[in-house]
Amino acid sequence: MIRSTLLTLALVGLAAAATAQTWEENLAAGAATTPQNHLNVPFNTFTNMRTVYSSPGNWPIFENRGPIDRSPQDKPSKVLVMGSGDPNPNPYRHGPALAVIVNDYPYFIDAGEGWWRAVSYSIQSQSAIDLISIMGVQNLKYMFLTHLHEDHTVGLPSFISNPFKFGQLLGGVDKKVYGPEGVDEMMAHINAAWRIDRNEMAQGSTVQKFDGATAVGIPVWPLTDVNGRKIYEDDNVLVEAFPTAHGFLEHSYAYRFTTKPDNRVLVFGGDGHYSEGLVNAARDADILFVEGITRRNIMSAPWGGQTLEEKLEIIGAYHMFPSDMKRLQDDSGVRNIVMVHVQNYNTPEDFDRLSVLQEMIDEGVTNILQAADGDIY
Numbered sequence: 368m369i370r371s372t373l374l375t376l377a378l379v380g381l382a383a384a385a386t387a388q389t390w391e392e393n394l395a396a397g398a399a400t401t402p403q404n405h406l407n408v409p410f411n412t413f414t415n416m417r418t419v420y421s422s423p424g425n426w427p428i429f430e431n432r433g434p435i436d437r438s439p440q441d442k443p444s445k446v447l448v449m450g451s452g453d454p455n456p457n458p459y460r461h462g463p464a465l466a467v468i469v470n471d472y473p474y475f476i477d478a479g480e481g482w483w484r485a486v487s488y489s490i491q492s493q494s495a496i497d498l499i500s501i502m503g504v505q506n507l508k509y510m511f512l513t514h515l516h517e518d519h520t521v522g523l524p525s526f527i528s529n530p531f532k533f534g535q536l537l538g539g540v541d542k543k544v545y546g547p548e549g550v551d552e553m554m555a556h557i558n559a560a561w562r563i564d565r566n567e568m569a570q571g572s573t574v575q576k577f578d579g580a581t582a583v584g585i586p587v588w589p590l591t592d593v594n595g596r597k598i599y600e601d602d603n604v605l606v607e608a609f610p611t612a613h614g615f616l617e618h619s620y621a622y623r624f625t626t627k628p629d630n631r632v633l634v635f636g637g638d639g640h641y642s643e644g645l646v647n648a649a650r651d652a653d654i655l656f657v658e659g660i661t662r663r664n665i666m667s668a669p670w671g672g673q674t675l676e677e678k679l680e681i682i683g684a685y686h687m688f689p690s691d692m693k694r695l696q697d698d699s700g701v702r703n704i705v706m707v708h709v710q711n712y713n714t715p716e717d718f719d720r721l722s723v724l725q726e727m728i729d730e731g732v733t734n735i736l737q738a739a740d741g742d743i744y
């Protein structure tokens with residue numbers, strides 16, 4: 368009996384030691400995560416992998432693990448990855464959604480598909496911080512959009528309406544949504560589109576007030592100076608925006624957060640390839656959260672032309688190949704990179720869920736990890 372209690376205590380001790388790993392140890396552990404193929408079993412596999420619903424990009428997870436707290440334990444400011452997914456309709460990875468948490472207050476970056484569910488998923492799967500109180504509906508106020516592509520914005524109606532519906536009696540708060548030119552128009556249209564729903568809720572028996580029912584879009588525009596500029600500041604954070612290069616969008620941004628209590632520099636690159644603005648945003652930062660895409664298996668990408676030349680040119684105009692990532696790290700001096708929104712293409716037979724990470728490492732990129740939903744950094 369005593370022996371088994373001691374054994375239990377020893378195991379608990381081991382678990383505690385494992386969670387208290389340093390950042391460097393966490394990096395090593397993350398990079399060494401065992402590659403596991405075909406974790407979708409017993410999910411269906413299909414002979415026709417070219418449909419939008421059935422390619423490896425839609426398979427359950429990109430890493431064989433649950434959410435991890437990889438944040439430095441001596442830093443109170445955290446980054447929560449609520450959604451690490453890409454446009455592939457993957458029901459197990461939420462669309463792009465991140466949060467900087469300072470003094471138990473969240474600042475959100477991008478509102479991908481399933482935003483409201485992603486909040487709940489993080490709360491239920493990650494216990495390292497008190498997400499229930501941090502994500503109280505009265506705290507859901509500030510959103511920073513890297514760009515206005517659908518996969519980064521389709522969660523906005525949820526960001527506005529669901530906290531209003533579910534938590535308005537607790538004290539709703541109107542939203543402030545920062546983003547490129549057009550964000551004011553987008554928010555006005557969203558407010559208008561859900562007008563009937565909002566009015567009905569406000570007249571119902573349970574909800575009497577409009578507080579928190581709407582959002583205002585605040586354009587960070589024009590922003591062409593690659594040196595960026597300050598767009599927001601309060602007692603918790605300083606936020607600067609920098610122009611990035613993403614496809615044929617005229618305006619897409621990276622956001623550089625400096626946390627005031629502990630002086631962390633946390634950068635969110637959104638989508639895009641190497642650019643001077645992104646280098647400046649990430650300069651000497653603690654962590655850059657950024658996308659990455661396969662170069663090795665790019666012929667399996669279901670878009671971007673037919674030939675290799677077409678795919679390299681078209682997809683390379685939108686996304687971050689390993690050679691771009693290496694150049695970005697070298698030129699910016701960023702200390703750590705966490706990949707989100709990873710686009711990992713291959714045939715099902717040869718699919719390796721960590722292969723984009725491996726491509727980056729093979730290219731010479733160091734201190735790089737791949738995020739899963741619910742991770743803390």
Ligand SMILES: [Zn+2]
Pocket residue numbers: 514516613638
């Ligand atoms: Zn995009």
Ligand SMILES: [Zn+2]
Pocket residue numbers: 453454463516518519638708
């Ligand atoms: Zn995207």
